[in-house]
Amino acid sequence: MRPELVERILEFGAVTGSRNEEVDAVVVGSGCGGAVVAKELAGAGWSVLVLERGGLYLAERGDFDQREDDMMAKLGAGRGLDTTVDGGTAVLAGNNVGGASVHYWADSHRLPRDRCELFAREHGVQHRSYDELVPWFERIERDLNIHEAPDELRNRNNWLFLEGAQRIGLEVERVRQARKNCVRSGYCMQGCAYDAKQSQLVTYVPEALARGARLFADCEVERVLVEGGRAVGAQARFLDRRSCEPSGHTLTVKAKRAVVVAAGGFSTAPLLMASGIADRSGQLGKNLQMNPGMRTLGIFDEDVVQWRNIPAAVGCLQHRLARYDEQGRYLEGGFLLYPDQLQPASLAACLPGYGEGHRALMELAPKIGAVTSWIDERFAGTVTLGDDGLPLWDFPIVGEDADKFRHAITLHARILLAAGAREVIVPDRTLRRVDGRWVVGARIKDDREIDAVVAQVDLSPGSIFYAAPHPAGAARMGGSPDTSVLNSDGEVWSTPGLYVADPSAFPTVVSVDPSESIMAWSYVTATRMLEKRG
Amino acid sequence: MQQRTPRSLAAFSRRGFLIGSASALAALGAGVALVMRGDPAAYRELVRLPDGTLPTPVRLSIKELAVLSALCDRLVPAGNGLPSAKELGIARRVDRELAFLRDKMSDDVRGALFLIEHGGVAHGSASRFCALDDPGKDARLAAMWGGGALERSCVAGMRILALFFTYVDDRTWPRIGYSGPLVGHRSTPAADSSVLALTRSAG
Ligand SMILES: Cc1cc2nc3c(=O)[nH]c(=O)nc-3n(C[C@H](O)[C@H](O)[C@H](O)COP(=O)(O)OP(=O)(O)OC[C@H]3O[C@@H](n4cnc5c(N)ncnc54)[C@H](O)[C@@H]3O)c2cc1C
Numbered sequence: 120m121r122p123e124l125v126e127r128i129l130e131f132g133a134v135t136g137s138r139n140e141e142v143d144a145v146v147v148g149s150g151c152g153g154a155v156v157a158k159e160l161a162g163a164g165w166s167v168l169v170l171e172r173g174g175l176y177l178a179e180r181g182d183f184d185q186r187e188d189d190m191m192a193k194l195g196a197g198r199g200l201d202t203t204v205d206g207g208t209a210v211l212a213g214n215n216v217g218g219a220s221v222h223y224w225a226d227s228h229r230l231p232r233d234r235c236e237l238f239a240r241e242h243g244v245q246h247r248s249y250d251e252l253v254p255w256f257e258r259i260e261r262d263l264n265i266h267e268a269p270d271e272l273r274n275r276n277n278w279l280f281l282e283g284a285q286r287i288g289l290e291v292e293r294v295r296q297a298r299k300n301c302v303r304s305g306y307c308m309q310g311c312a313y314d315a316k317q318s319q320l321v322t323y324v325p326e327a328l329a330r331g332a333r334l335f336a337d338c339e340v341e342r343v344l345v346e347g348g349r350a351v352g353a354q355a356r357f358l359d360r361r362s363c364e365p366s367g368h369t370l371t372v373k374a375k376r377a378v379v380v381a382a383g384g385f386s387t388a389p390l391l392m393a394s395g396i397a398d399r400s401g402q403l404g405k406n407l408q409m410n411p412g413m414r415t416l417g418i419f420d421e422d423v424v425q426w427r428n429i430p431a432a433v434g435c436l437q438h439r440l441a442r443y444d445e446q447g448r449y450l451e452g453g454f455l456l457y458p459d460q461l462q463p464a465s466l467a468a469c470l471p472g473y474g475e476g477h478r479a480l481m482e483l484a485p486k487i488g489a490v491t492s493w494i495d496e497r498f499a500g501t502v503t504l505g506d507d508g509l510p511l512w513d514f515p516i517v518g519e520d521a522d523k524f525r526h527a528i529t530l531h532a533r534i535l536l537a538a539g540a541r542e543v544i545v546p547d548r549t550l551r552r553v554d555g556r557w558v559v560g561a562r563i564k565d566d567r568e569i570d571a572v573v574a575q576v577d578l579s580p581g582s583i584f585y586a587a588p589h590p591a592g593a594a595r596m597g598g599s600p601d602t603s604v605l606n607s608d609g610e611v612w613s614t615p616g617l618y619v620a621d622p623s624a625f626p627t628v629v630s631v632d633p634s635e636s637i638m639a640w641s642y643v644t645a646t647r648m649l650e651k652r653g
Numbered sequence: 654m655q656q657r658t659p660r661s662l663a664a665f666s667r668r669g670f671l672i673g674s675a676s677a678l679a680a681l682g683a684g685v686a687l688v689m690r691g692d693p694a695a696y697r698e699l700v701r702l703p704d705g706t707l708p709t710p711v712r713l714s715i716k717e718l719a720v721l722s723a724l725c726d727r728l729v730p731a732g733n734g735l736p737s738a739k740e741l742g743i744a745r746r747v748d749r750e751l752a753f754l755r756d757k758m759s760d761d762v763r764g765a766l767f768l769i770e771h772g773g774v775a776h777g778s779a780s781r782f783c784a785l786d787d788p789g790k791d792a793r794l795a796a797m798w799g800g801g802a803l804e805r806s807c808v809a810g811m812r813i814l815a816l817f818f819t820y821v822d823d824r825t826w827p828r829i830g831y832s833g834p835l836v837g838h839r840s841t842p843a844a845d846s847s848v849l850a851l852t853r854s855a856g
Contacts, residue, residue, distance in 0.1 A: 174843070180840075181836070181838055181840050182840050183836070183840070184834060184836060184838060184839050184840040184841075185834030185835060185836050186821065186834055186839065187817075187821050188817075188818070188821040188846075188847060189839070189840060189841055189842055189847070192753070192842040192844065192845075192846070193842045197754065197755065198750070198753060198754060200750075200754060200758065200814075202810075205802075205806065206761075206806045206809060206810050207806070207809075304835050306834070306835070312835075312836050360842075360843040360844060361843040361844055362753070362844060363753045363754075363844050422830075426831070463820050463826070463829055463831045464816070464817050464818075464819075464820035464821040465817070466820075467816040467817060467819065467820040468812075468813045468816050468817045470816075472798075472812075473727075473728040473729070473794070473798075473808075473812045473815070473816065474727060474728060474729075474730060474791060474794070475730055475732070477729075477816070478729065478730060478732070478733065478735060481820065481828070481829050482733065482828065482829060482830075484829040484830055484831065485829075485830040485831075505757065507755065507756060507757065509755055509757070548798055548799070548805065548809075550795055550798055550799065557791075579802070579805075580802070580806065580809075581802070581805040581806040581808075581809035581810075582805065582809075584809070584813065
């Protein structure tokens, strides 16, 4: 980031006292949602202040050291260790300038037309049809250099995925990527040390700053301020990055035109709740979906080294939509198929079991390939505030959503075996003693074993370690204040001047990786805001 | 939003990564006062450092640190060139990491350690986890891992912490064929729980 733009960011070390600010708009969160709105409002001449709970990390300062522990602590909300209340699913979100895009994979998809139609038809969402979004998609694709991944971005795991999937008759496509001059290091989830991944940190955040916005890092908004039923500002506190505790200095922001909450799909609804925002629909904190995902591993006789080059240059999208029979019973699909990528310590956490059996698998780590899916779930959970005022995310994997995992695991196993894996491992809690040795996870060596093994896989929390990267729905948009939290402008029905610009607004998850959808919706929200309040 | 509440023993009164409930613990005969029984000196020996001193845990008690240490040794057993969890300082690292997390995590970890140490009655053994030999510990863990939701989530939560913090340590990388980061420098977070920070804080 250019030094003169970095100067527009206040960091914890420079905060010497409590402050008051008065601006046109305050934006909570600097991820895909917040950065777009900040940039658009600043571009229209508004004075904009972005408040970001996490720290500022920059490639040119050497902050991205590619170590999993260091980077998870810097970039992950809850230092990467938050989970749903049953402990079964890791809750993954950003906590840094640029938000989750700094540790994302950069897979870029447009919000599918069928999902836009569903949102309009069943939820009464307006101004966000596929055709209305196209100009924004095109702009995002230009700004983030989104393009199909060329062959050289495929690592061995990608090639094995491609070969295996094609051998069993699946259609594999190139996955579009937000990258420029990628050096294929493999450390996308640790934050790009080369500024090649086109995260918000290197795209829309600097653009917002260049247009005059200011940003306070290490600054956590505690509540939105409401007066006479209108949103008028935000109350925040500065954090000390060294202790992760409040520094003792506070910030009060008066916002003359708008308060925009873009704290991410896991955090926005709890912030609105903590602020006592009225919600006649009763939907605030409900409908929380998160695309829980897992991976299936394959042991190959060759080196796969899944942790180098990019995660998913190719993928299979043909099962994106679930299919049902005439009685509405689930038949198949409801997920994407991707080659997986994990650095070794995260791989260790996602391999099954523990002890000697696990250690034996880790010794084979370079030979382990993997296929992953997250599901486009039907059921939803909730987010509430715990006794300590912090969010509790409750999300069950039940009914047809469990069946989706079984179908996905079946395909993972078939792909891996067709690609030449000598053994497939489903990372559930299976733990057996065979010939005096511990064997962990459910094992498949032959296509004929797949159905029987997959039917027995224990999908319960703690057995398989799920991770949820795509929260949505907990402050959903819709056509009526009786059934939704936000109107189609992105404004909270009950509270004029209060906007939500992140996936909390989506009525459901979007069935593809959501960053481009989030940005496109945020463009619409910013435009509506400017039309109404500009 | 991030108010710190006084630490309490309420971990089991609401769900955490343990899926805990007061009734589940009561069924194990442990009551709700999560005070570890057993000889304090024996626990101290489990965590004594090579130079003979005792570590000063940040969030856990010495007893809890000792159970965590014993547990990590079985979750990630040394051997085949893999250093022991004690050598790697995994228990101390987890303890220090807890200081940077919401209090609920410390409560959950404490609850899990209590159940692992004293939960043998559910499997027909009154023996504490730390008092078992290695095969006994493995059998106890296998029983809990295959047991009910409460026990499984205790082992599952601790498993992830132990494995992650083991394999981020450079000393394990030669064993797993990982050549490490491509950039040639380290940049620890401001709130650092790494071995480097442990060494620094030890003086
Ligand atoms: C491992 C991983 C891989 C992914 N890969 C892809 C991918 O390949 N393609 C894709 O499209 N998507 C991907 N995603 C998802 C994508 O990164 C996110 O959906 C997107 O970045 C979310 O943007 P956001 O603005 O909604 O939220 P965030 O990026 O989470 O931004 C919200 C920001 O608000 C801040 N905040 C929260 N609360 C407060 C508060 N009270 N006060 C001040 N600030 C606050 C947070 O610190 C955060 O920085 C991935 C996600 C993960 C976790």
